[in-house]
Amino acid sequence: MKLLFLACLSPPTGNRTTAQRISGYIQSIGHVCILRDIAEFKSSSQVSDLITEEKFEAVLMIHLYKGGRLLLDSSVPYGVIFGGTDINEDIKDEKKREVMGAVLQKSRFLVAFTDQMKKIAELHWPFASSKIHVQPQVPRYGQKPPNAITLQFQGVVTKPCAKFSWGEFLQNSGVHCKNIDPYIFLLVCGLRQVKDPLFLVDAFSAWHKKEPRVHLIIIGPEVEAAFTQQVEAKVKSAFGVYLVSEKPQEELHAAMRDSFAVVNSSISEGMSSTILEEFVELSKRLISDTYFKESIVAKAKEYVEKHHSWNTERETYWKLTANLL
Missing domain, CATH: 3.40.50.2000 (Glycogen Phosphorylase B;)
Incomplete structure (x- = not known):
């Protein structure tokens, strides 16, 4: 046929x-x-x-x-x-x-x-x-979970060929992080209103002021020009928040592997909004509670293997x- x-x-x-x-x-x-x-x-x-x-x-x-x-x-x-x-x-x-x-x-x-x-x-x-x-x-990115936690499990990373270091990225951006392990929370999305990449910015900026090791990285292509300008202006005035343009697939996957957690945000997908209502509280627990972190990773892997x-x-x-x- x-x-x-x-x-x-x-x-x-x-x-x-x-x-x-x-x-x-x-x-x-x-x-x-x-x-x-x-x-x-x-x-x-x-x-x-x-x-x-x-x-x-x-x-x-x-x-x-x-x-x-x-x-x-x-x-x-x-x-x-x-x-x-x-x-x-x-x-x-x-x-x-x-x-x-x-x-x-x-x-x-x-x-x-x-x-x-x-x-x-x-x-x-x-x-x-x-x-x-x-x-x-x-899973959009493979079958096995990455080293990063996925708060809303959208996909996983398997290809090990590309390398990426958020520590090097931050240093190149003028952020002093030698001898400090940064906690990178990565939001991957096209810059458009429905994905609501600005949802976390204010709360994350306030958290970064108290805990300089945490950073929010928004990475993705411009989809809506006017909204992209809004995102750029907002990020510029925030603390510990960075906007990165889209990257080749393998490099993006490597960036996800090098992140502490991958998050998702969307106006139209209710699950994301529900999770993000207590985002900072849960993220602090992920950093401080190793068992909680390992449990999420294990359960995410089990869920994907069973349902996807x-x-x-x-x-x-x-x-x-x-x-x-």
Whole structure:
């Protein structure tokens, strides 16, 4: 089968990583899977023409609205992977929700990353309940946990080839940290409003004044220009907080390994906000309580191995792809 895979493929996005991984699963069983960036297309007719010209037999896409609206003129079978924006943002817009409903009607299957995503979708489109499959994502960065703790376990690091030292970074930035082990809390995200990278800045700045060993590093590409300027201005006036531009993947992974903890922040993802409400209190405990730290690392590894299995994800997409034949 020749399959077209539509997704947001710009380098800073998690969608790109997810699409590449799933495309690999599909091709491993003999199908042809061509990735194309949603941003290339202005209308559904352009996608319909591409499908006809290239003789695609089916379509898979990430994002019910961004991708799905491009298939309204197409008659080929397709499956949809819900994006977080679908459930957290686009579902609030009546016009977008109407388009999403029309896409759902024609889809062969849908994939939600969590049970909560499925429940929200079912509230709005109960007719689609039987089509929605829950398949958690596998760790974005590998299968084994890094040396760093992950307060919200989004992914892990395995590739040991690149090296990075936050101690050297701080010294090069004019921070005196010789003979002092710094505690680096790393927030990796594209600089956009929904990721809310400024959530921690004030609290962390106040903590750094009392404990100079702790530092917050925000690292990631500019996504929204105006918001990036806001972040730059805020960080400039804060203490112990630094903004670092995006880095190549292997260097980023090494930076994560060299961190004490990796944190996540998001306006639309409630889990992050809940954890961060007591961030400083929990972080102080991580520094002072070795057993607490080791326990989190062990439990995170156990949770990922149990609920985010590469083998399970691969088999799920093999079975779902068969529904497009």
